[in-house]
Amino acid sequence: MSITEQELRSLGVPEGEPLQQAVALVRAWEAAGKDPEQMRSDIKAVLADPEPFRGDPELGRLARALSATPTIPLPNSAGAPWRQWGQKLDAEAVQQMERACRLPIALAGALMPDAHVGYGLPIGGVLATDNAVIPFGVGVDIACRMKLSVLDIPVHDLERRKDRLIRAIEAETRFGVGATFQHRRDHPVMDEDWSVSPVTRQYKDRAWAQLGTSGSGNHFVEFGILTLHEPLRGLPPGQYVALLSHSGSRGTGAAVCDYYSRLAQSRHPKLPRELKHLAWLDLDTAEGQEYWAAMELMGKYAAANHACIHKHIAQNLGVPVLLELENHHNFAWKERHRIGGREREVIVHRKGATPAGPGVLGIIPGSMASPAFIVRGKGNPASLHSAAHGAGRVMSRTAAMKRFSWKEVQRYLKERGITLISAGLDEVPMVYKDIHEVMAAQADLVEIVAQFDPRLVKMAPHGERPED
């Protein structure tokens, strides 16, 4: 047969009825002496859009079989190249990465050593695509990010003025699902154009009410000791008090993700169920541009949330800020990478991955009882200039709630000198991988510049509704 069954598969003809019809079609065409190149282009045309061919005397059967079969449109037969860092990664997360790399828009991928299962792309997944953006390749919490401020406070004040520092956290941010400020914060981000998308327009008011809040889940605000191993932006090596926060774009970012992922799914109705969260928007379309603009606004908004938290805590304490560092870890960027032997512009999705281009500084947190690290990217091309964004969970939230008790956790924290202001049992240190192992697994991606050891930690109390 001039076109083999295997080639039909690699062209993207799905198993089952469509493949049988395609094989029969090729046999009939061969008998009629049709040019194989013409066969290929006809089959590709039907695969791209079967609907117009449903009544075609030759191609109709294949077109109808395709219409009836959920399929990955134009799958990348071999899959885009990708590799993983770390050994014992969750098998389901690996499978999600494998699937994402078979999307027709996928160019290259990478899986970070803290990977675990997410919607569509795994958490810890990095995916470079061709002029398309996947809302769930960025994640629900668009622009979830880290910020660290070194404060001009003597290190011994961390213990001596502990209650004062705790009060500052309690006063200057809010935790919990739906948390808002009764007396709104203000920030120049609210002067941006919020009409770039119907979602951001509709949610502007709520976004304002949530400005400076922290949310729930794994989000936190904490004081700790920063140990600088080398000079950093004019700050000499030594020990400092620092404030570290982790949070994102709150309800508004989630609404943006939800709206544009549904829109993307409606544009790819034939994506099989297990791929529906990988639905993408073409950046040449108005919808794609709209998501991109909304995503970028959420980037600024999430940065403003951290800026408010840090500014107000520093003001509350009346202390100068000596150094600030920050990075997104749920976002998409237009970057240039060498893929398939040539440098080109691609869309790099980092969903729970820290940008780690050459010399780029980032923050990788561990858990409430293990260190965060300030890192400098090594610009490894195979990771698409990325690194892990944390330790990664080893246990589901429900499993953690059953497994642990506060009594044992409090003893564990006391032994390590950690004061926990509040948190859910599903965020205790034992639910995370050993951050040191994660760092060791990515020694070729980042170098460690400094270590931050948490001392006073605030997270959302489990199940509690915010009171303000």
Next chain:
DNA sequence: ATGTAC
């Protein structure tokens, strides 16, 4: 992660 609604 969010907070509404198969």
